[in-house]
Amino acid sequence: MTQDNRKPLDTPEANGWHWQTNILHADTQLPAGFAAMPVPVARASTVIFPDLAAMRALDWKNDSQWRYGLHATPTSMELMRRLAALEGGKHCLLFPSGLAAISNVYFGLVKSGDDVLIPDNAYSPNREHGDWLAESFGITVRYYDPMIGNGIGALIQPNTKVIWLEAPGSVTMEVPDVPAIARAARERGVLTAIDNTYSAGLAFRPFDHGVDISVQALTKYQSGGSDVLMGAVVTVDDDVHHRLKRARMRMGVGVSVDDCSLVLRSLPNMQLRFEAHDRAAMTLATWLETRHEIAAVLHPAFEDCPGHQHFRRDFSGAGGLFSVVFDERYSQAQIDAFIEALRLFKIGFSWGGAHSLVVPYRVPSMRTATPWPHKGALVRFYIGLEDVRDLQADIEASLKAHLGA
Numbered sequence: 001m002t003q004d005n006r007k008p009l010d011t012p013e014a015n016g017w018h019w020q021t022n023i024l025h026a027d028t029q030l031p032a033g034f035a036a037m038p039v040p041v042a043r044a045s046t047v048i049f050p051d052l053a054a055m056r057a058l059d060w061k062n063d064s065q066w067r068y069g070l071h072a073t074p075t076s077m078e079l080m081r082r083l084a085a086l087e088g089g090k091h092c093l094l095f096p097s098g099l100a101a102i103s104n105v106y107f108g109l110v111k112s113g114d115d116v117l118i119p120d121n122a123y124s125p126n127r128e129h130g131d132w133l134a135e136s137f138g139i140t141v142r143y144y145d146p147m148i149g150n151g152i153g154a155l156i157q158p159n160t161k162v163i164w165l166e167a168p169g170s171v172t173m174e175v176p177d178v179p180a181i182a183r184a185a186r187e188r189g190v191l192t193a194i195d196n197t198y199s200a201g202l203a204f205r206p207f208d209h210g211v212d213i214s215v216q217a218l219t220k221y222q223s224g225g226s227d228v229l230m231g232a233v234v235t236v237d238d239d240v241h242h243r244l245k246r247a248r249m250r251m252g253v254g255v256s257v258d259d260c261s262l263v264l265r266s267l268p269n270m271q272l273r274f275e276a277h278d279r280a281a282m283t284l285a286t287w288l289e290t291r292h293e294i295a296a297v298l299h300p301a302f303e304d305c306p307g308h309q310h311f312r313r314d315f316s317g318a319g320g321l322f323s324v325v326f327d328e329r330y331s332q333a334q335i336d337a338f339i340e341a342l343r344l345f346k347i348g349f350s351w352g353g354a355h356s357l358v359v360p361y362r363v364p365s366m367r368t369a370t371p372w373p374h375k376g377a378l379v380r381f382y383i384g385l386e387d388v389r390d391l392q393a394d395i396e397a398s399l400k401a402h403l404g405a
């Protein structure tokens, strides 16, 4: 005879509902008296309203109302709060990548007929995004010399709506005079948006220098593990925040709270990591400058880096990124062989994780407004958390093997 295991489930429980209903309506909350350090992971698509009045009182501008998981849950809200606080901002919005955050600035603030200014040292996909909107959506995009400073005023037209900045450019490392550009823009009613990913919001505080919008690729130091893609837009002005938030809602953009939780887990040690990357990068950059194979080291803390005086004035650190220009006597094939022979430096984009990375760039093809003064090949290094002696030995061995003793 078979036993009927379902029988007890068919019997109503004490509250009159059956097991299947009670398992759905268990209404579990964190018990009072339970405390722990991590921010709880609050996954949700649907958010429940206590009554219809609460639902009908929804105001999309009100950031303290819970509306729908796409827009925020307590986990993503806590990350937004911490990121806004880090940069001294008031509002933060999260995006599924740094590039999606950049895209939100365009779609939130620019419409057909408007004009946008982009520095010649901008992250290439930002340039591509601008070019795409120019081709397909009737805006104009113009590129400017990142060292233009106050001279930006002469480029501003009545229809200029946004000026992008990147400080320093994450490949070529020029450091613009951010306060001068921000002042000139503000005097003419134009918004400034900085890609502040290089500094992670730790080493440069855009709002102290008059910038309106700070974009972060959280993919890098904030995540710290090379395993999360996310971006943020931090702002101080309510109206600018609402325009960006509206665009984000209309485009249906959201982030995974599990990813938020990973970033929240990494934030407490970000400053320590940043400082460790900074020290190791400085050691290697200083050593590379002495090598006969290297024509120039591009590091904002070095005196000959364009905009070094702005770096000294406005930044408190540099992190793990710098580039070198090889002597022009080496062919690209030799440089490629040098890169491929590195054992500890992995070939790959981005930065901010524990592992060292290397990427060659063809800079002349990435610029349109300013001539590139160097003739040799540019290679960007990201210095990870390996022992710096091993990293130096790795580079030295590959230099010897492929570029001669």
Ligand SMILES: Cc1ncc(COP(=O)(O)O)c(C=O)c1O
Pocket: 096, 097, 098, 099, 100, 123, 170, 195, 197, 198, 216, 217, 218, 219, 229, 230, 231, 349, 350, 351
């Ligand atoms: C300067 C800069 N900004 C933004 C981004 C975009 O970040 P994500 O990779 O999250 O789209 C990158 C990515 O490499 C970057 O280098």
